Amino acid sequence: MAELSASDKEKRGALVVVEGLDRAGKSSQCELLYKSLLGMNYKAKYIRFPDRSTPIGKQIDSYLRGQSQLDDHSIHLLFSANRWELAQSIHEYIANGTTVIVDRYSYSGAVYSAAKGNPNLSLHWAWQPEVGLPRPDLCLFLSISPEEAAKRGGYGVERYETDSMQKRVRELFLSLLDLPHNDEICVIDAGQSVDEVAQDILDPVLECMKNVDSIGPLKKLGPWTFIPTGESPTGRKD
Ligand code: NYM
Numbered sequence: 001m002a003e004l005s006a007s008d009k010e011k012r013g014a015l016v017v018v019e020g021l022d023r024a025g026k027s028s029q030c031e032l033l034y035k036s037l038l039g040m041n042y043k044a045k046y047i048r049f050p051d052r053s054t055p056i057g058k059q060i061d062s063y064l065r066g067q068s069q070l071d072d073h074s075i076h077l078l079f080s081a082n083r084w085e086l087a088q089s090i091h092e093y094i095a096n097g098t099t100v101i102v103d104r105y106s107y108s109g110a111v112y113s114a115a116k117g118n119p120n121l122s123l124h125w126a127w128q129p130e131v132g133l134p135r136p137d138l139c140l141f142l143s144i145s146p147e148e149a150a151k152r153g154g155y156g157v158e159r160y161e162t163d164s165m166q167k168r169v170r171e172l173f174l175s176l177l178d179l180p181h182n183d184e185i186c187v188i189d190a191g192q193s194v195d196e197v198a199q200d201i202l203d204p205v206l207e208c209m210k211n212v213d214s215i216g217p218l219k220k221l222g223p224w225t226f227i228p229t230g231e232s233p234t235g236r237k238d
């Protein structure tokens, strides 16, 4: 196992986000990554969104389980508020040298809401409440086809876990990959074995952690990140 050098110990942590469709294997891979980093003596923290433990998270959980109804904009803003609740602590972890692994983030936030097809809720609109949140240093997109994901256990239990929704979510995720300013996105083939996916994830994460000094202080998500102003990959103008 790698020993930490003196300069490693002074570095800020990296903010690493893992994204993808339901059943892409995000949570299992985040756990593995977290354990690998701890095993190498790095300081690491694993968080996931939605964080269902907070009062806002409980409202989200009830909506996802179909136990409550909410306007599309309202639930969208709750998901975003759930990230804002943790923004300060993410800054603090990063500043004290802890690498933060985040299971879903603003990209899920924007694409799932936009995929609902509400004509008043474009991808561009959906991105706005994310502006100012900590900007990931690296985003790993676990790429899997909706058909492959649907074969995995537990699929179909919650709201959004339908074939048509997952297909639109994937199209929107892919449209984000084509936009400028997305250098920090790395696409991982999530159809491989668990060990192969874990290795494909670990390499870019270690590279990113090594290079955080050259990236500089943790940045903030801007309106320019991923979504060009005034248009959206859904083809709608705001
Ligand atoms: N989801 C998740 C959103 O619609 N917006 C968000 O901002 C986030 C973080 O919640 N189908 C959706 C995607 C998932 C669902 O997430 C629950 P998970 O990771 O499956 O528990």
Ligand code: MG
Binding pocket: 022, 023, 158
């Ligand atoms: Mg899910």
